[in-house]
Amino acid sequence: MGSYARLVGRALTILIAVVVTIFLGYSGFAPPCHLAALFMLLGIALVIGLFVFLAFLDKLCSIRVSVEKNVMRIGLGICGSIDVPLENIAEARIVDRVRPVIRLGGTAVPGVFYSGYYEVKDVGRAYIFSERLNNLVELRLVDGSVIYVGGDAPSRLKSIMPRARAAAEKQDRQVFRTSISDTVARILIAAAIAYILLGIIIYPFIPGRVPTHFTSHWRPDSWGPKWEALVIYYAIGSIGVALAATYKLMARKDPVAAILTVPVVVGFFLIGFSTIIIYVGCSW
Numbered sequence: 372m373g374s375y376a377r378l379v380g381r382a383l384t385i386l387i388a389v390v391v392t393i394f395l396g397y398s399g400f401a402p403p404c405h406l407a408a409l410f411m412l413l414g415i416a417l418v419i420g421l422f423v424f425l426a427f428l429d430k431l432c433s434i435r436v437s438v439e440k441n442v443m444r445i446g447l448g449i450c451g452s453i454d455v456p457l458e459n460i461a462e463a464r465i466v467d468r469v470r471p472v473i474r475l476g477g478t479a480v481p482g483v484f485y486s487g488y489y490e491v492k493d494v495g496r497a498y499i500f501s502e503r504l505n506n507l508v509e510l511r512l513v514d515g516s517v518i519y520v521g522g523d524a525p526s527r528l529k530s531i532m533p534r535a536r537a538a539a540e541k542q543d544r545q546v547f548r549t550s551i552s553d554t555v556a557r558i559l560i561a562a563a564i565a566y567i568l569l570g571i572i573i574y575p576f577i578p579g580r581v582p583t584h585f586t587s588h589w590r591p592d593s594w595g596p597k598w599e600a601l602v603i604y605y606a607i608g609s610i611g612v613a614l615a616a617t618y619k620l621m622a623r624k625d626p627v628a629a630i631l632t633v634p635v636v637v638g639f640f641l642i643g644f645s646t647i648i649i650y651v652g653c654s655w
Contacts, residue, residue, distance in 0.1 A: 413641050415638070415642065416638075417634045417635075417637055417638035417641065418634070418635065418638040420634060421631065421634050421635060421638075424631070424634070425478075425480050425483070425484075425631070426480070426483065427483075428478070428480055428483055428484035428486075428502075428627065429483050429484045429502035430448075431448055431449050431450070432447045432448040432449065432450035432484065432486070432627055432630075433446075433447075433448045433502075433522065434446065434447060434448075434500060434501065434502065434520065434521050434522025434523070434524070435448075435522055435523055436508075436520060436522060436523055436524045436527045437527070438457070438527070438530050438531060441456060441457045441458065442454045442455065442456055442457060443455045443456075443457055443460065443510075443531055445500055445520055445522075445524075447486070447500065447626055447627060449630070450486075450626050450627045450630045451626035451627075451629075451630070452626070453500065453626065455510065455512070455518065457531070458513075459512050459513050459514075460510055460511075460512060460513075460531065461511050461512060461513045462509075462510075462511040463508060463509065463510050463511070463528060463531050464508070464509055464528075465506065465507070465508055465509070465525050465528060466507055466508075466509045466519070467505060467506065468504060468505045468507075469491055469494075469497075469499065469501075469504050469505075469507055469509075469519050470491060470492040470493070470504070471485065471489040471490065471491050471492075471499060471504070472489070472490045472491065472492050473489065473490045474487060474488075474489055475487070475488040475489060475490060475496065476488040476625065476628075477489075477625040477627070477628050478625060478627045478628045478631060483502065484501075484502050484627070485499045485500070485501050485502075485504070485521075486499070486500050486501075486625050486626075486627040486628065487499070487625040487627070487628060488625070491517075491519075494517060495517075496517075497516075497517035497518065497519060498516070498517070498518045498519065499518075499519045500518070500519070500520050500521065501519060501520060501521025501522065502521050502522065503521050506521075506525055507519045507520060507521050507524070507525070508520045508521075508524035508525055508527075508528055508531075555618070555633065556618050556619050559614075559615035559618050559632075559633070559636055560615055560616070560618075562611075562615060562636070562637070562640060563611065563612040563615040563616065563636075566608050566611065566612065566640050566643065566644075567605075567608075567612065569644070569647075570601055570604050570605060570608075570647070573647055574597070574601055577597045577600050577601070577647070577650050578597060578650065579596070579597050580594055580595075580596070580597070581594065581595060581596070581597055581599065581600045581650045582594055582649075582650075583595040583599050583603075597650075600646070600647070600650045603646055604643050604646050604647050605643075607639060607642055607643035607646060608639060608640055608643035610635075610639050611635070611636040611637075611638075611639035611640045611643070614632045614635060614636045614639075615632075615636050618632055618636075
């Protein structure tokens with residue numbers, strides 16, 4: 372049943388990417404200027420590629436559990452890892468099935484991968500990091516938090532609880548922590564700052580009168596002052612800037628969601644940059 376659900380979830384996610392690609396291809400979405408079209412299509416390709424990434428999350432962020440020193444490490448493949456101090460584990464057991472009702476934060480591709488904070492039936496709020504919803508390890512922490520872990524966690528359970536009891540005498544307790552790439556965070560913040568500054572630098576080069584609306588064949592049918600071009604540029608990029616600014620905050624709770632923001636941030640920046648090229652480089 373799990374394999375069938377995963378296959379259906381993967382197929383539906385890829386189908387969405389295909390439908391979006393076909394729609395954009397038949398709608399004449401690419402602008403007439405070659406450079407603007409290149410940047411816009413690169414941005415769109417990143418966003419579409421995100422759907423393909425989502426379809427294979429269970430492979431790219433495969434869950435492997437290990438016990439290192441006094442820490443239970445939940446490895447998430449290329450998406451990072453989550454460390455749960457052993458002294459913070461009050462109870463650990465295998466459960467047959469978990470039924471999430473609603474996703475409160477994080478990443479969910481039904482049938483493929485679950486990562487983040489959920490409302491779980493008969494349990495309340497809990498974290499789930501798994502590629503399935505059956506045969507999971509339930510961790511109950513000393514602060515009342517609940518974490519469900521898939522992957523190879525059930526086979527590692529016997530090595531977790533004895534060491535957790537041995538470490539329980541320690542006083543300094545932390546719920547859990549995630550590993551994130553500080554380098555990625557710095558690059559995203561630098562890209563956001565560069566995007567903001569670029570709009571200011573390029574503003575003097577924008578013509579005094581710019582097209583503000585186009586027909587389906589990319590012919591201007593409405594015109595406005597140059598500042599409207601800057602408003603559109605920042606409106607598109609604001610999503611990327613907001614995601615870049617909150618990258619580390621998201622990664623503290625769900626490293627998978629943080630990784631997924633990277634192509635989205637870059638995609639919005641490229642699409643926003645293409646709008647400036649349309650105004651500066653296209654001859655109307």
